[in-house]
Amino acid sequence: MIKSRIQIVEGDITQMSVDGIVNAANSRLAGGGGVDGAIHQAAGVEQLQQACRQYDGCPTGQVRSTPAFNLPAQRVLHTVGPVWQGGQAGEAELLRSCYQSTLELAVQEQLKSLAFPAISCGVYGYPHEEAARIAITTVAEWLKTSPSPDKIIFVLFSQPMVDIYRRIFREVAEK
Ligand code: AR6
Helix, strand or coil, rough: CCHEEEEEEEEEHCCCCCCEEEEEEECCCCCCCHHHHHHHHHHCHHHHHHCCCCCCCCCCCEEEEECCCCCCCCCEEEEECCCCCCCCCCHHHHHHHHHHHHHHHHHHCCCCCCCCCCCCCCCCCCCHHCCCCHHHHHHHHHHCCCCCEEEEEECCCCHHHHHHHHHHHHHHHHC
16 A cells, blocks of 8 residues: 555654665765755764765766765665756656656665655755655655555655645545
């Protein structure tokens, strides 16, 4: 049952005791503000930066993983969302690819529980409704055919964002 495998909560993703948390990173994997900054702070800036340096950055729409160091999670999956440029620059496909490739990597790494933030919904400026629809439909489609990950948690930083996700989740679940 897909519905019982998806949760939508308000919270701080750095506090989540799950197998993997997803970071909304930049293509240099250099750390930054927003959820990226919070994850680096909580994991340990030095350690996480050093672990990220094993990669030559990460293209938009793809994902790279590192240990989670001081976080309660086991792994951090760093994905790079698109910068919103008005919608005609392939943003939707790139955002879908973030969720898709992160789910693929989570399966490879045998992560049973995975927490996503609202990728691209902060400084990258993606319209929230559209981003939430992509997040939920991509994850729901995945869970239809894959038994893993067992649980996906969308961890959102504000109540209005939770409301958007819950509304779209109801629409998608009713279909
Ligand atoms: N837990 C969960 N969600 C959070 C947290 C948190 N601790 N902190 C912020 N958010 P953003 P982006 C929400 O800007 O748009 C960085 O500088 C936030 O409210 O973090 O993908 C990177 O280095 C918003 O809804 O990511 C990149 O350069 C969502 O997380 C760039 O920002 C994403 O906002 C990536 O921009």
